Amino acid sequence: MSCCVNDDDPFPADECLFADTFSQDSVYNLMGQELRIIQVFGANLGVAAPVWESALQLCRYFEEQRVEWCGTRVIELGSGTGVVGIVAARLGADVTLTDLPVTLPQLKANVCANMPSSGWPSGPPTVLPLSWGEDHMKFPSDWDLVLGADIVYLPETYALLVDTLAHLCKNKAVVYLSSKMRKEHKTPSFFEEHLPRRFYVHLVHRDDNLNNNIYRASLRKD
Structure with a gap:
């Protein structure tokens, strides 16, 4: 996979991850890009395996807003299958995809499967392990965008996620x-209580049918 991915992390692909699992390939058309996404279902990946609707919603929102990706530095948290970050990379962003170590082989496989025929405009996405609140200080703070899709569902991680976001957004x-x-x-409490303690938070999109919200946030300076 090294031909497709920046192999800067110390966690090599674990072929055992794919034992006793089954994979499903799906095609998505997002922001003018056709993606083939591999989803590995089994006990190891759990919620990181599927493409969640929140990720598709975020891509559609960015397309509606006509976001300019070329030259932007993007980091995605809890990337899972990598849908959002891979689309951004195909459109010219310098992207880092992060998740827990067990998820990295699936991420790398999807980066490889979606390399443009003409090559990555700003280089292939970097795939790295990141445990919120633990090793976030190893990452720089010079990003333009920090993205996350359906990563707010475990209350015990909320404070760790806010700490991580605050560091990345300095x-x-x-x-x-x-x-x-x-x-x-308690997902609403994250956006109504936890995140506003350190960020200005704005609801920018709401889908009532899917019960999905998209928030824009920036670090408070006070």
Whole structure:
């Protein structure tokens, strides 16, 4: 996979990840790009395996807003299949995809499967492990955009996620989080209580049918 991915991380692809699993390939047309996404279903990946509707919603929102990706530095948290970040990379962004180590082989496979025929405009996405609140200080703070799709569902991680976002946004990066608003997981409390403690938070899109919100956030300076 090294021909397709920046192999800067210490976690090599674990072929055992794909044992006792099944994979599904799906094609998505997002922001004018056709993506072939591999989803590996099994006990190892859990919620990181599928393409969640929140990721598709975020891509559609960016397309409606006609976001200019060329030359932007983007980091995606909890990338899972990598849909959002891969589209951004195909459109010219310098992208880093992050998730827990067990998810990295699926991410790398999807980066390889979606390399443009003419090559990556700003280089292939870098794939790195990132555990919120633990090793975020190893990452720089010079991003333009910090993205996340359906990563707000475990209340015990909310404070860690805010700490991570605050570090990544020190140099005025803008955060976009797309999330299904699950009351049983206290998702609304993250955006109404946890995140506003350190960020200015604005709801920029709401889909009532899917119960999905997209928020834009920027770090408070006070």
